[in-house]
Amino acid sequence: MSENNIITKKDLNRVFRRAFGMQFSWNYERMQALGYCWTILPTLKKLYKDDPEGLKHAVNRNLEFFNTHPYMALPIFGVSLAMEEKMVQGGEVDGHAISSIKVAMMGPLAGIGDSFFWFTLFPVCAGIGVSLSQGGSILGPLAFLVLFNIFNLGTRYFGLIYGYKFGGSFIEKISGGSVMQRLSEGTTLVGLMVLGVMTASMVSVPLDFVVGEGEQALTLQGIFDGIMPNLIPLLLTLGVYKVIKKGMSTTAVLFIVIGLAILGAMIGLW
Template sequence: MSSNTVEKKITNADLKQIFWRSLPYNASFNYERQLNIGWAYTLVPILKKFYGDDKEELTNALNRHLEYNNITPFISTFLFGLIAAMEENNANSEDFDTKSISSMKAGLMGSLSAIGDSIFFGTIRVIAASVGCSLALQGNILGPILYLLIFNVPNLIARWVLVFKGYNLGVEFLTNVEKSGAMDRLFLGTSILGLMVIGGMIGLNMSVPLNVKFFDTDLVKVINGIVPNLINLLFFGFIYWLVKKNVNVVWIMLGIILLGIVGSLVGIL
């Protein structure tokens, strides 16, 4: 946290820079932390503005924005604006808890992605493809052009508008919460929400297809009947432990693949 007495504020020029730098956000995908590089790249000018005079604080800020990150790029600027407001609050307050920044990202990534995917992938892209393909099948050059325009114009407009909305909402929200004295409850709530999202992902998006029987009894069904998704949780915990031990994620993935192959050959997977 900055100890400077001069208040640091984000300007419209800063928000416009976030918009432009968000365009290649989705181009840096990696299997370990997915879109974290694009996220940090977008916020670099803001972080340098707030912490450029303090190398340690700048390093800490970059590290917290190089954590796991994945949000639908079309509405990502809303979260960029909101997080920028939180960084501004942190730079001007000695009592700000930076853990709430990571918690806020973790708590909103999933819900915002669901909204963005349904609007842009589930609706706008379908409409754009319908118009574009129908014209392209007739040999009309407007087919691909209209497809790109119908899909990308709303995308760019949403990014532009949402970066300002996210920042303004963040400033107003944080100010009201701070005045009400509920900042500690906010930090606790965002932390809990982030953990709930991660916990939900374990149960919904992860499957450990064990096929272990004891006297014709399916042990996996018995275990899930007592504690649902316990095996998923244990497997996730093991992977998390390996990550905390700084085991390279590539080796972890290769190990999972090898385990799947061997497990399938011996009949337990």
């Protein structure tokens, strides 16, 4: 940490410790957002100690939707804190850029975390532990815990430290001109692309209702797919987004969608 930094090594160590509780609070509307904000809240209070209004905006910004692999969240903490610090110091960073960077990072890091920790490292460490446990040796579970957590804790800690260092140096390099604006626009575009892919692949509205008879019979699904593939999932997603923006709670939207699904199934619509 340089002398110009407001955030110290002690602050980052505190973020590292608090990050273990990031998933203590989790909901379907904003996923890990509350835990994310709670993790960095003491650091935000330090950054904005002379700016109550700035702290309010920072808290609201860090309560936005967030979801990634918990072990891979620390690099995002580091980068976003570096950007918050630069904004406090008058750098060419704004709140929209901070939010966009978080959105752009959380998807790829979630994929890396899932594939590495759950599908590669966990089976390997478990296999070593099981082989050592044969015959009743206590070394099996101990070896599993030690090996797995070397990578777990190392990824968390060094991800936070280097995320913060990378975030600071990266911002210094791109400051000036319209680079930050283009970066913000680019990350926003990536986020929208991810949302489009998720809508097409994860939202399913199979309209099996048949229109016509005999060889001329067509399902509603086929008709709408002929106009535009996955048109109904897109319209449903946009409709949900619109009613939530108008103030309806996500819980109410969830029950409405469940009710429509049951009703549609009963009348043979899907």
